[in-house]
Amino acid sequence: MTLPGIGKKSAYRIAFYFLRLEESLFNQFISNLLSFKQNLRFCNVCFGITENEVCDICESNLRESFVLCIVEQPEDIFFIENTGEYKGKYHVLHGVISPLDGIGPEQLKIADLLKKIDSGGITEVILATNPTLEGEATATYLTNTLKDKPLKITRIAYGVPLGSTLEYADQYTLGRAIKARLPFQ
Numbered sequence: 001m002t003l004p005g006i007g008k009k010s011a012y013r014i015a016f017y018f019l020r021l022e023e024s025l026f027n028q029f030i031s032n033l034l035s036f037k038q039n040l041r042f043c044n045v046c047f048g049i050t051e052n053e054v055c056d057i058c059e060s061n062l063r064e065s066f067v068l069c070i071v072e073q074p075e076d077i078f079f080i081e082n083t084g085e086y087k088g089k090y091h092v093l094h095g096v097i098s099p100l101d102g103i104g105p106e107q108l109k110i111a112d113l114l115k116k117i118d119s120g121g122i123t124e125v126i127l128a129t130n131p132t133l134e135g136e137a138t139a140t141y142l143t144n145t146l147k148d149k150p151l152k153i154t155r156i157a158y159g160v161p162l163g164s165t166l167e168y169a170d171q172y173t174l175g176r177a178i179k180a181r182l183p184f185q
Contacts, residue, residue, distance in 0.1 A: 039051050041053075042074070042092075043055040043058055045058040046058050046077075046089060046090045046091055046092055047074070047091065047092040047093075047094060047109050047112070048074045048077045048090055048092050049074045049075075049077075057077070057081075057089060057090060058089060058090075062087075063087055063088060063089050064087050064088040064089070065088075065089055065121060065122075066088075066121055066122055066123045066124065067087075067088030067089065067122070067123070067124045067125075067126065068088060068089055068090065068091055068116070068117075068122050068124070068125045068126070069086060069088055069089070069090050069091070069125075069126040069128050070090075070091050070093065070113065070125055070126065070127055070128060070129070070142065071090060071091070071092055071093065071128045071129070072092070072093055072094075072095065072096055072129050072130060072135065072138070073092065073093075073094065073095075074092050074094075076092070076128065077090050077092070080128065086126075088124075088126070091109065091112070091113050091116060092109060093108045093109050093110065093113070093129075093138065094108060094109050095107065095108050096108070096129060096130075096132070096134040096135055096137070096138040097134060097137045097138045097141055098134045098137075105141060105145075108138075110142070110145070113142075114145070117146070117149060117151065118149075122151065123150075123151060123152060124151060124152040124153075124154060125142075125146065125151055125152075125153055125154070126154050126155070126156065127139040127142055127143070127153065127154065127155045127156070128155075128156045131158050131173075131176070139155060157180045157182070158173060158176035158177060158180055159173070159176065159177035159180060160173065160174065160177050
């Protein structure tokens, strides 16, 4: 078994760390890992990760229930929440459209999304899929599916990462940044 983002050197370092770890601490780590796996589930509303039937974000009356941010995976919620900029609710697709991998709209949580939107109250959806070929295809599919609904459909902006330079931006990213430019504040 391999873990995503863990290369051979990191795997060796982690393995040797565990080998040197006191047995009681190692057992505690394993116990915590098992507890983590057994106690987490998907929220019945947004399909994010929670310990309860419904997550804290979906339960919250302090969140804007009329704005829905659509993401690919549950961990995307974590990344957006860490910005402190978004105050709405979420919907997790659990993947992207990828014909080469045999994944179509029916394998994603799109039917649940449509039910949620049709039940009323949502005035804006923010498409926050990744800027990959599959993420773009999914965003395009959703835009076409939702275009006749009384919604404002927006897309997260693309651009040059903060702290970077134009020299290191590929032409696609730089082109998207030019198209998605904003007034200077």
